[in-house]
Amino acid sequence: MIMQSKILLVVLDGLTDRGNKTPLSSAKHPNLDKLAREGINGQFFSIARGVKPGSDTAHLSILGYDPKKYYEGRGVYEDLGAGISLEPGDVCFRANAATVDDKWNIIDRRAGRDDYRLGELFDAINLMKVNEVFDTTGGKVLDDVEIIARHTTEHRGVVVLRGKGLSKKITDTDPHTITEVLKSHSLDSSTEAARTASIVNYLTKRIYEIFSKSPVNRDRISKGKKPANILLLRGAGMYEETITFKQKYGLSAACIAGGALYKGVARDVGITVVEVPGADATVHTNLTGKAMAAMAALKTHDFVFVHIKGADACGHDGDFNAKKRFIERFDREFFAKVKSADALMVVISDHSTPVSLKDHSADPTVILIHGAPVRPDSVKKFDEFSAMQGGLGIVTGKELMPMILDLINRSKMYGE
Amino acid sequence: MIMQSKILLVVLDGLTDRGNKTPLSSAKHPNLDKLAREGINGQFFSIARGVKPGSDTAHLSILGYDPKKYYEGRGVYEDLGAGISLEPGDVCFRANAATVDDKWNIIDRRAGRDDYRLGELFDAINLMKVNEVFDTTGGKVLDDVEIIARHTTEHRGVVVLRGKGLSKKITDTDPHTITEVLKSHSLDSSTEAARTASIVNYLTKRIYEIFSKSPVNRDRISKGKKPANILLLRGAGMYEETITFKQKYGLSAACIAGGALYKGVARDVGITVVEVPGADATVHTNLTGKAMAAMAALKTHDFVFVHIKGADACGHDGDFNAKKRFIERFDREFFAKVKSADALMVVISDHSTPVSLKDHSADPTVILIHGAPVRPDSVKKFDEFSAMQGGLGIVTGKELMPMILDLINRSKMYGE
Numbered sequence: 001m002i003m004q005s006k007i008l009l010v011v012l013d014g015l016t017d018r019g020n021k022t023p024l025s026s027a028k029h030p031n032l033d034k035l036a037r038e039g040i041n042g043q044f045f046s047i048a049r050g051v052k053p054g055s056d057t058a059h060l061s062i063l064g065y066d067p068k069k070y071y072e073g074r075g076v077y078e079d080l081g082a083g084i085s086l087e088p089g090d091v092c093f094r095a096n097a098a099t100v101d102d103k104w105n106i107i108d109r110r111a112g113r114d115d116y117r118l119g120e121l122f123d124a125i126n127l128m129k130v131n132e133v134f135d136t137t138g139g140k141v142l143d144d145v146e147i148i149a150r151h152t153t154e155h156r157g158v159v160v161l162r163g164k165g166l167s168k169k170i171t172d173t174d175p176h177t178i179t180e181v182l183k184s185h186s187l188d189s190s191t192e193a194a195r196t197a198s199i200v201n202y203l204t205k206r207i208y209e210i211f212s213k214s215p216v217n218r219d220r221i222s223k224g225k226k227p228a229n230i231l232l233l234r235g236a237g238m239y240e241e242t243i244t245f246k247q248k249y250g251l252s253a254a255c256i257a258g259g260a261l262y263k264g265v266a267r268d269v270g271i272t273v274v275e276v277p278g279a280d281a282t283v284h285t286n287l288t289g290k291a292m293a294a295m296a297a298l299k300t301h302d303f304v305f306v307h308i309k310g311a312d313a314c315g316h317d318g319d320f321n322a323k324k325r326f327i328e329r330f331d332r333e334f335f336a337k338v339k340s341a342d343a344l345m346v347v348i349s350d351h352s353t354p355v356s357l358k359d360h361s362a363d364p365t366v367i368l369i370h371g372a373p374v375r376p377d378s379v380k381k382f383d384e385f386s387a388m389q390g391g392l393g394i395v396t397g398k399e400l401m402p403m404i405l406d407l408i409n410r411s412k413m414y415g416e
Numbered sequence: 417m418i419m420q421s422k423i424l425l426v427v428l429d430g431l432t433d434r435g436n437k438t439p440l441s442s443a444k445h446p447n448l449d450k451l452a453r454e455g456i457n458g459q460f461f462s463i464a465r466g467v468k469p470g471s472d473t474a475h476l477s478i479l480g481y482d483p484k485k486y487y488e489g490r491g492v493y494e495d496l497g498a499g500i501s502l503e504p505g506d507v508c509f510r511a512n513a514a515t516v517d518d519k520w521n522i523i524d525r526r527a528g529r530d531d532y533r534l535g536e537l538f539d540a541i542n543l544m545k546v547n548e549v550f551d552t553t554g555g556k557v558l559d560d561v562e563i564i565a566r567h568t569t570e571h572r573g574v575v576v577l578r579g580k581g582l583s584k585k586i587t588d589t590d591p592h593t594i595t596e597v598l599k600s601h602s603l604d605s606s607t608e609a610a611r612t613a614s615i616v617n618y619l620t621k622r623i624y625e626i627f628s629k630s631p632v633n634r635d636r637i638s639k640g641k642k643p644a645n646i647l648l649l650r651g652a653g654m655y656e657e658t659i660t661f662k663q664k665y666g667l668s669a670a671c672i673a674g675g676a677l678y679k680g681v682a683r684d685v686g687i688t689v690v691e692v693p694g695a696d697a698t699v700h701t702n703l704t705g706k707a708m709a710a711m712a713a714l715k716t717h718d719f720v721f722v723h724i725k726g727a728d729a730c731g732h733d734g735d736f737n738a739k740k741r742f743i744e745r746f747d748r749e750f751f752a753k754v755k756s757a758d759a760l761m762v763v764i765s766d767h768s769t770p771v772s773l774k775d776h777s778a779d780p781t782v783i784l785i786h787g788a789p790v791r792p793d794s795v796k797k798f799d800e801f802s803a804m805q806g807g808l809g810i811v812t813g814k815e816l817m818p819m820i821l822d823l824i825n826r827s828k829m830y831g832e
Contacts, residue, residue, distance in 0.1 A: 018789045043809065047830060050818025054831025067831060074832040235832055356419065356789070360829060362822035363791070388793050388807035 002372045004408050006343035007251075007303045008294060011062065011262075012330070013055070014312025014353030016365045016384050023311070023323035023355065024366075025383040029331035031339050032368070032382035035347065039370030041379040042392025045362075046350045049394075052362040055312075058350035059265045061397035063245065063305075072268070073168050073237020079158040080267040081260030082150050086239040091161040091168055091196060094235045095149065097121065097228035100208070104181040104230070109174075110155040111228035117216045118151045121228055124210050125149035125159070145199060149231075152260055153280070159233060161199060167192035167238070173204055174232035181230060200233060207231050244270030245303070249405060254297040257307035258285050266305065281309040283326045291337035298343055308334065315353025323355060344371035344407055347382075348400070367395050373407045420787045420824055422759035423667075423719045424710060427478065427678075428746070429471070430728025430769030432781045432800050439727070439739035439771065440782075441799040445747035447755050448784070448798035451763065455786030457795040458808025461778075462766045465810075468778040474766035475681045477813035479661065479721075488684070489584050489653020490677070495574040497680030498566050502655040507577040507584055507612060510651045511565065513537065513644035516624070520597040520646070525590075526571040527644035533632045534567045537644055540626050541565035541575070561615060565647075568676055569696070575649060577615060582654070583608035589620050590648035597646060616649060623647050660686030661719070665821060670713040673723035674701050682721065697725040699742045707753035714759055724750065731769025739771060760787035760823055763798075764816070783811050789823045 017023055045051070046058040047067065056074050057067035075092035086092065097118055099108040111118075126149050145163035152158065169187040184200040186193030208230045211217060217227040245253045247270075255266035255273050258281030263273045276293045278286030290306060297304045308330055314323035338345070349365035366387040377391030395403070405411045433439055461467070462474040463483065472490050473483035491508035502508065513534055515524040527534075544563050561579035568574060585603040600616040602609030624646045627633060633643040661669045663686075671682035671689045674697030679689045692709045694702030706722060713720045724746055730739035754761070765781035782803040793807030811819070821827050 018791065020792050022791070043807075049811070049815045050822060050827070052822055052827040052829045054829050057831030071831060354789075357825060359825075361825075362819065362827055363789075384791050385793070385807070388791075389805075394809045 004342070004344040004371045004373055005302070006298050007346060007404055007408060008298060008306070008338060008341050008343040009303065009346045009348070009404075010306045010308065010338075011059070012311055012347065012349045013307065013309045014315045014351060014360070015327070015349035016352040016363060017315070017323075018352070018354040018356055018361065018363060022384055023314070023320055024327055025385060027324045027327040027331070029327060029335070029382060031331050031335040032347070033380065035335070035339060035345065035370045036368050036379050036382040036386065038376055039345075039368050040374045040377050040392055041382070041387050041390030042367045043364040043387050043390070043394045044348050044367035044396070045364055045394065046348075046397040048396055049364070050362050052360050053351045054360070055261055055350065056265060058397070059262060062348065062350065062400060063265070063269060064248065064398065064401035065242070065269060066398065070242060072240060074235030074261070075158070075168075076237035076239045077261050077264030077268060078235065079160055079264065080239075081262065081264030082152045082158045084148060084150060084158060084160060086160065087162060088240055089162075089164070089166065090239045091166045092237045092239060093159045093233040095157045095159045095231040095233055096174060097155045097157065098230050098232050099226040099228065100181060100230050104208070106175070106178050106180060108226050109178060109232065112226040113154050114225060115151070115154050116220055116223065116225055118155070118157070118228055120216050121211055121214060122149045122151040122157050124214060125207060125231075128206065128210075147203065155228070156260075157231070159231065161196065165192050165195060167196045168236045169193040170197040170200060170236050172232075172234040172236070173200065174234040176234070181232065184233070204230065204233070242269055246270060249303075249401065250410065251302040252300075253303040253305065254301040255305045255307070256290050256293050256297065257281070257305075257309075259307065259309050262307040262309075271305065272301070281313075283310040283313060283322065285310060287330055287333035288337065291334045294338055295341060298341055304343075312353045315355055316358055318355045318358045320355045344369065344373070344404060346400070346404055364394065367392060369404070369407070371407065420758075420760040420789055421718070422714050423762060423820055423824060424714060424722070424754060424757050424759040425478075425719065425762045425764070425820075426722045426724065426750075426754075427475070428727055428763065428765045429723065429725045430731045430767060430776065431743070431765035432768040432779060433731070433739070434768065434770040434772055434777065434779060438800055439730070439736055440743055441801060443740045443743040443747070445743060445751070445798060447747050447751040448763070449796065451751070451755060451761065451786045452784050452795050452798040452802065454792055455761075455784050456790045456793050456808050457798075457803050457806030458783045459780040459803050459806070459810045460764050460783035460812075461780055461810070462764075462813040464812055465780070466778050468776050469767045470776070471677055471766065472681060474813070475678060478764065478766065478816060479681070479685060480664065480814065480817035481658070481685060482814065486658060488656060490651030491574070492653035492655045493677050493680030493684060494651065495576055495680065496655075496683040497676030497678070498568045498574045500564060500566060500574060500576060502576065503578060504656055505578075505580070505582065506655045507582045508653045508655060509575045509649040511573045511575040511647040511649050512590060513571045513573065514646050514648050515642040515644065516597060516646050520624070522591065522594050522596060524642050525594060525648065528642040529570050530641055531567070531570050532636055532639065532641055534571070534573070534644055536632050537627055537630060538565045538567040538573050540630060541623060544622065544626075563619065571644070573647070575647065577612065581608050581611060583612045584652045584654040585609040586613040586616060586652050588648075588650040588652070589616060590650040592650070597648065600649070620646065620649070658685055662686060665719075665817065666826065667718040668716075669719040669721065670717040671721045671723070672706050672709050672713065673697070673721075673725075675723065675725050678723040678725075687721065688717070697729075699726040699729060699738060701726060703746050703749035704753065707750045710754055711757060714757055720759075728769045731771055732774055734771045734774045736771045760785065760789070760820060762816070762820055780810065783808060785820070785823070787823065
């Protein structure tokens with residue numbers, strides 16, 4: 001029977017590379033090669049040729065949400081990914097614990113990258129909402145803004161401002177490099193943006209005071225760790241309700257991911273997040289656990305989205321061999337187990353992360369679709385060079401969902 | 417190191433052709449084949465599939481300037497290419513010296529195609545700006561419009577109207593065929609267009625009077641040449657200031673071209689024009705000089721745009737063998753010398769000019785990108801048929817600059 005009613009979408013983050021020899025083309029991945037041989041292949045742009053995608057915009061586009069219309073700012077997806085229940089109008093940030101000197105020059109943007117007692121520090125900010133009023137404009141009491149903070153992994157956490165009259169049109173306090181903590185300023189002429197920037201600057205000052213005096217930091221220093229005496233805020237976004245994946249496509253959907261951002265994008269569109277112990281978005285992630293969770297989720301959902309981050313991390317580190325090894329590992333530990341799934345399997349990457357660049361690039365990625373309804377092409381291997389010969393040609397993110405909905409006989413006719 | 421910081425963009429005008437055997441596929445071009453073998457290839461539409469591009473719109477699109485938004489009319493690029501310093505609001509024409517009888521029936525649209533003493537005739541028009549007032553509307557003196565004229569090559573020159581209240585929405589006096597000189601008329605209902613058309617008609621009458629009486633034409637006739645007794649005006653355009661290439665991309669840029677139009681498009685977007693002796697946009701152009709100038713310009717600029725016109729001219733002449741020979745010559749005299757440039761090399765054509773058609777066509781052209789960051793494909797030769805197998809697939813003009821900016825690590829991330 002040439003039918004398939006379920007979809008397994010696997011995003012291999014930052015998989016593809018540049019030059020005449022890539023980690024993917026050098027690695028051994030017999031399971032992916034078998035899927036490529038039996039399936040149909042091509043090159044893939046999550047947004048468009050020439051566009052270097054961020055992780056957030058890429059994933060919105062892959063799920064069929066045009067980022068020009070739906071992108072809310074990275075903070076929203078980070079905060080949803082951290083499990084915070086957002087309300088429309090909330091202004092969301094990603095927050096990195098950092099170490100600064102008394103002039104706010106940055107000593108370590110990640111405060112040593114450990115997570116020792118950082119939860120307690122983030123919780124101290126939450127207490128502000130009951131203990132403090134803000135005075136940011138020379139007298140006016142801003143007591144109607146609630147602060148929500150939560151530690152996530154390593155040095156990372158999230159901060160939310162909740163209240164009326166806020167704006168996401170403000171700059172980061174995180175300089176994204178080792179200089180000094182920046183003042184947030186507004187990006188438009190609205191009073192909301194000016195007010196939000198001044199709240200962020202006041203909040204940063206109070207966080208520095210609270211963290212500096214905290215016994216947690218005395219303990220960290222006594223243990224030879226760096227003090228986490230400030231939070232660097234970035235990626236301001238404002239949460240809005242979005243049409244859900246189920247409303248849009250009629251499919252029940254589950255997401256299996258380690259990284260908060262990907263869980264956040266999923267939650268933003270109403271996709272259920274399945275937590276997998278040990279799935280931590282690093283090269284040490286629990287791939288077997290993810291495979292088992294995917295197979296189980298396919299029993300209860302129409303659409304299962306699995307995100308695997310490790311190759312992207314190796315690309316950012318510029319480590320060719322680590323990237324190659326991680327590819328071999330997910331072939332063995334993940335694809336060997338899901339290749340028999342009774343589902344249309346779609347394997348893509350959201351963007352290239354070349355080891356020579358240590359950053360995302362706009363180079364095309366790859367796409368492979370495997371399942372009974374597809375017409376197999378002549379491609380024998382799963383890599384950047386073989387994909388150039390694929391029968392799919394070049395596919396873009398906005399084409400992906402319509403194409404795979406049609407392959408499981410869920411598309412609507414245009415005309416009669 | 418898989419890095420490249422400079423771009424050499426070579427446009428082989430009108431290169432590609434129709435049918436099962438083309439000048440490009442018949443010619444020997446070992447240097448271009450080597451670049452194709454080592455690089456990545458594809459098919460290219462400077463504007464879009466099915467659009468037959470003009471030379472001006474094609475080049476705007478290639479440089480990332482949407483012609484729908486930025487096209488100012490061919491006269492502007494011709495006049496800038498002729499080295500005239502334009503001011504916003506100038507109305508610009510291409511002007512061909514022609515031979516007419518006393519009823520303005522055209523005897524020769526190019527007045528014999530020689531340039532003998534034409535410079536003096538064009539200069540006589542320039543003198544009008546101080547010696548004449550125009551009376552075009554039955555009494556009203558139009559003394560606030562300045563006329564600027566300049567001879568360029570062979571029978572060609574340019575004319576500019578400078579003043580307030582002008583419009584480009586008028587028709588050509590050049591019939592583009594051998595009939596009679598046309599009256600210019602307005603293309604919309606504005607008073608500016610009506611006024612400009614009447615100025616053009618009056619100017620044409622005065623040019624005929626001045627040229628007819630000129631001792632230059634007595635001398636031309638005595639030398640057995642045709643009198644150049646009128647100018648045919650075409651391509652009305654209005655100059656406006658455009659965002660520069662440097663502002664748009666942050667790249668310092670140089671242009672090496674023989675044809676006035678290509679230099680004009682470059683100047684319109686603030687690209688520096690490097691003059692090369694003997695680069696005359698014909699099949700006799702100084703290709704070695706252009707190669708040396710390109711290599712030198714790459715030392716001082718981020719982006720070097722080289723335009724090679726000859727193949728297009730052979731296409732317009734319908735001369736298969738001349739086109740083939742010119743292709744072999746630029747492979748030997750140009751590409752042999754630039755193939756070692758330390759730059760990302762991008763070779764395209766702006767449009768096809770099939771010898772069977774003697775005109776531009778909308779058939780796809782070719783694109784080749786060579787440099788360390790690209791993923792080589794399986795293409796072995798540089799021609800229309802090999803390009804169909806290329807790893808780039810089909811690329812359009814608007815995608816070109818974003819794609820090559822990304823390959824030299826100059827793209828900005830969309831999202832985070």
